[in-house]
Amino acid sequence: MTNELTNLVVEVMPRFEGYVYPNEATQQPLWGILIVLYPYITGLVAGAFIMASLVRVFNVKALEPVYRLSLLTAFAFLLCAPLPLLFHLGHPERCFEVMMTPHLTSPMAIFGFVYAWYLMAVLLLELWFDYRRDFVAWSESTQGFKGLLYRLFTVGVTDVSDSAVQLDHKIGHILSVVGIPSAFLLHGYVGFIFGSVKANPWWGNVLMPIIFIMSAMVSGIALCVFNYMVLTWIRRKTVDMKCLDVMGMYLFYALVVDTAIEALDWIHRIYSAEEGFRVIQYMAQEKLFYTLSLGQVTCGTLVPLILLGLLQLVRGRVPELARRRMYFTGASLILMGVLAMRWNVVIGGQLFSKSLRGVMGYKMEFAGLEGWVMGAVLLCLPFVVLTVMVKLFLAEHDQR
Amino acid sequence: MKSHLSRRSVIGRISAAVAGVLAAPVAKAAKAVAQKVLVTTDMPKDYHPTQHKWVMAIDANRCIGCGFCAEACKKENHVPEGPYFRTWVERYIITKPKPGSGAARGETLVDCPNGGINGYPEAPVPKEEIQHSFFVPKLCNLCQHSPCVQVCPVGATFDAPDGAVLIDPNYCIGCGFCIQACPYGCRFLSPVTKTAEKCTLCYHRITRGLKPACVEVCPTQARIFGDLKNAKPDDPILQFYQNNLVVALKPHLGTEPRLFYAGIDKEVR
Amino acid sequence: MPPQLFRIFLLAVGIVGAYSVARYFLTPPSFGEYGWYRGAALAELATRDRVYAGKKACEECHSDEYEKLLKHEHKSLACESCHGPGQAHGKDPRKDNIEKSSFAVCLRCHEANPSRPKWHKQIVIKNHYTGSKCTECHVPHSPSEVP
Numbered sequence: 001m002t003n004e005l006t007n008l009v010v011e012v013m014p015r016f017e018g019y020v021y022p023n024e025a026t027q028q029p030l031w032g033i034l035i036v037l038y039p040y041i042t043g044l045v046a047g048a049f050i051m052a053s054l055v056r057v058f059n060v061k062a063l064e065p066v067y068r069l070s071l072l073t074a075f076a077f078l079l080c081a082p083l084p085l086l087f088h089l090g091h092p093e094r095c096f097e098v099m100m101t102p103h104l105t106s107p108m109a110i111f112g113f114v115y116a117w118y119l120m121a122v123l124l125l126e127l128w129f130d131y132r133r134d135f136v137a138w139s140e141s142t143q144g145f146k147g148l149l150y151r152l153f154t155v156g157v158t159d160v161s162d163s164a165v166q167l168d169h170k171i172g173h174i175l176s177v178v179g180i181p182s183a184f185l186l187h188g189y190v191g192f193i194f195g196s197v198k199a200n201p202w203w204g205n206v207l208m209p210i211i212f213i214m215s216a217m218v219s220g221i222a223l224c225v226f227n228y229m230v231l232t233w234i235r236r237k238t239v240d241m242k243c244l245d246v247m248g249m250y251l252f253y254a255l256v257v258d259t260a261i262e263a264l265d266w267i268h269r270i271y272s273a274e275e276g277f278r279v280i281q282y283m284a285q286e287k288l289f290y291t292l293s294l295g296q297v298t299c300g301t302l303v304p305l306i307l308l309g310l311l312q313l314v315r316g317r318v319p320e321l322a323r324r325r326m327y328f329t330g331a332s333l334i335l336m337g338v339l340a341m342r343w344n345v346v347i348g349g350q351l352f353s354k355s356l357r358g359v360m361g362y363k364m365e366f367a368g369l370e371g372w373v374m375g376a377v378l379l380c381l382p383f384v385v386l387t388v389m390v391k392l393f394l395a396e397h398d399q400r
Numbered sequence: 401m402k403s404h405l406s407r408r409s410v411i412g413r414i415s416a417a418v419a420g421v422l423a424a425p426v427a428k429a430a431k432a433v434a435q436k437v438l439v440t441t442d443m444p445k446d447y448h449p450t451q452h453k454w455v456m457a458i459d460a461n462r463c464i465g466c467g468f469c470a471e472a473c474k475k476e477n478h479v480p481e482g483p484y485f486r487t488w489v490e491r492y493i494i495t496k497p498k499p500g501s502g503a504a505r506g507e508t509l510v511d512c513p514n515g516g517i518n519g520y521p522e523a524p525v526p527k528e529e530i531q532h533s534f535f536v537p538k539l540c541n542l543c544q545h546s547p548c549v550q551v552c553p554v555g556a557t558f559d560a561p562d563g564a565v566l567i568d569p570n571y572c573i574g575c576g577f578c579i580q581a582c583p584y585g586c587r588f589l590s591p592v593t594k595t596a597e598k599c600t601l602c603y604h605r606i607t608r609g610l611k612p613a614c615v616e617v618c619p620t621q622a623r624i625f626g627d628l629k630n631a632k633p634d635d636p637i638l639q640f641y642q643n644n645l646v647v648a649l650k651p652h653l654g655t656e657p658r659l660f661y662a663g664i665d666k667e668v669r
Numbered sequence: 670m671p672p673q674l675f676r677i678f679l680l681a682v683g684i685v686g687a688y689s690v691a692r693y694f695l696t697p698p699s700f701g702e703y704g705w706y707r708g709a710a711l712a713e714l715a716t717r718d719r720v721y722a723g724k725k726a727c728e729e730c731h732s733d734e735y736e737k738l739l740k741h742e743h744k745s746l747a748c749e750s751c752h753g754p755g756q757a758h759g760k761d762p763r764k765d766n767i768e769k770s771s772f773a774v775c776l777r778c779h780e781a782n783p784s785r786p787k788w789h790k791q792i793v794i795k796n797h798y799t800g801s802k803c804t805e806c807h808v809p810h811s812p813s814e815v816p
Binding site: 019021022023024025026030031088089090091092094095097098101102103105106107108109111193196197198199200349350353354355356357 | 482483484485488490509510511512514515538547550551552553554555556571572573574575576577579580581582583584585586587588589593594595653654669
């Protein structure tokens with residue numbers, strides 16, 4: 001009796017169009033908003049770090065005001081990055097297995113090591129060497145809990161002579177150089193996780209890691225612009241326009257490269273029209289219309305390209321207030337656009353059947369592990385962490 | 401300085417170091433013994449995984465779409481109710497081309513109501529419009545280069561020495577990567593165990609000389625099962641390979657399935 | 670060595686050491702026995718309980734039906750194809766833990782369907798019979814026999 005009822009219900013209320021494999025007819029796709037957020041957050045980390053390395057490695061002096069903020073942004077977001085992964089696992093209590101018996105043929109297995117390396121050997125060390133002199137100074141002048149923290153962070157080393165500080169700078173430089181390929185690895189392996197899945201024609205192609213890295217850089221720089229402007233506004237200071245103009249320039253050119261590579265991916269897909277193309281085209285047009293055509297392409301790419309491009313051409317003739325508004329709008333739109341891009345990749349790949357004959361739908365739940373509330377909380381959490389760090393480490397008078 | 405290096409302190413430090421080095425293997429051995437005592441699972445007597453090579457083959461010419469196999473699998477392996485299947489049966493209906501269209505065939509309709517576990521209802525098109533129609537049982541393709549095994553981050557899914565592709569439910573972390581990587585859609589995440597699950601060739605049956613449940617109940621021997629390392633010449637599996645031209649699914653992906661099909665059409669993906 | 674580098678070096682050694690110790694203890698004992706997985710998993714997977722007993726198991730008590738089945742057209746069927754899972758019944762033979770089979774089961778295979786192969790015997794039920802018991806005219810264990 002129950003079987004007949006189930007049979008009837010399944011036939012009357014299909015959650016899919018066309019034919020999908022029986023295992024694909026689940027209510028929710030296997031990888032939901034949590035797996036959309038993880039590449040987004042690590043992308044922001046990688047991009048913010050690249051922004052910081054522009055100062056240290058490429059000696060772009062104009063970006064000095066955002067150097068520390070970029071590093072702290074990267075750090076705050078990196079601390080929150082494993083959370084979506086942990087929550088989406090069926091058995092989070094077994095997560096240590098990835099580090100104990102990593103299966104080296106799996107791109108996912110390197111997560112533990114790449115994350116640990118990047119967190120400890122690159123980001124923490126670079127922050128420490130940059131802040132060491134300040135820690136020593138602050139630990140002597142601050143009382144109470146904050147003072148205790150600063151003393152802890154000095155790790156007992158109190159040598160702040162000129163030669164020691166020079167050594168700090170040299171090591172910081174080396175770490176920045178090492179950090180650039182590390183940042184590419186941190187986010188590139190995520191792109192490779194998708195790019196290596198030959199079973200899925202939306203995911204499995206060679207450009208995927210490159211696209212992920214480029215859009216990560218774009219989103220990271222946009223986040224630094226966003227954070228810098230918000231922080232300056234909160235502290236009622238004036239924005240350093242030279243710094244903002246240079247950030248806007250890098251943002252624009254990074255966006256151009258990112259758009260070119262993504263466009264190349266689409267042009268190639270449309271031109272070679274392989275076996276899965278028809279179902280992918282249907283899925284992208286019907287199921288991903290809002291997030292792809294409107295969200296990622298129009299709002300997230302075309303409008304910022306125009307805004308930022310205009311500013312490259314006629315910067316001198318645009319008044320400061322208008323310029324600030326355009327940068328802020330551009331950066332915000334890019335942040336939303338890159339989130340839409342992650343959504344389109346992760347969810348889009350699960351909205352069509354591997355039988356290439358059908359498409360599924362996805363209605364996000366509100367509460368629950370893969371719901372709107374969880375997504376919003378995980379997106380806001382890094383900003384909360386960043387606020388704490390800014391309070392501790394980014395003194396008002398020294399927005400260096 | 402000299403006061404630190406008194407004989408007592410040196411001997412004390414060396415013995416502490418030696419004890420520390422010895423402690424680790426002792427602790428590990430103790431842990432192994434405890435595991436063996438608390439969790440006793442032994443392989444069935446006289447079964448050695450390296451002495452068998454199980455394989456299945458499908459003769460779609462013989463499948464009548466009764467769905468007994470899918471139903472038996474659900475029951476035998478306690479597969480959760482809902483869109484979770486370790487094996488299922490698909491129906492393909494290839495219609496006749498529209499008169500005057502110049503096409504060789506009409507459209508292809510594929511369906512699989514509830515995995516086929518209750519059999520099949522009437523065809524959605526009248527009999528006169530059907531050019532070809534057939535059933536295709538689907539299950540794990542027993543790939544030689546399994547993409548699912550390749551992508552598991554912890555080593556929870558693996559190629560067993562005797563031919564089955566298995567999942568260790570006590571080690572799987574439920575990340576779902578293997579489910580995404582399988583081109584044949586034969587894996588799912590169980591809502592009960594929160595681990596990945598798939599066809600195990602009824603490992604608990606074949607290690608005791610029984611057949612998988614789906615092979616057991618199939619009325620027409622559309623599913624053929626055998627041990628390629630111990631097959632006599634009249635074994636059905638050898639007869640199948642001898643008498644049929646076969647195809648494997650999605651050969652362009654390089655997975656090299658060991659599951660071969662006889663009697664299916666190009667429309668089957 | 671400058672003090673800041675020395676401290677960092679100590680920390681690094683400590684972290685790597687802690688990781689190695691953790692790995693030594695937290696890797697399961699049978700890991701790597703046959704490959705990159707827990708060898709004990711094979712034994713665990715092989716010791717699940719069965720739900721279907723297999724055709725041979727029915728012969729012990731039902732040898733008459735078994736012999737009859739093997740002599741006629743339904744010889745390729747298993748007892749459990751029509752009668753459902755038999756392991757529970759085999760352990761504790763009762764009338765209520767095995768299915769008797771019915772009209773619906775016969776139709777599962779024999780209802781006419783254009784997708785079924787032509788060699789398979791099928792009937793359009795409304796043209797063939799309007800009752801509710803195929804056993805009025807057919808004997809399931811020897812289908813061509815007339816009761």
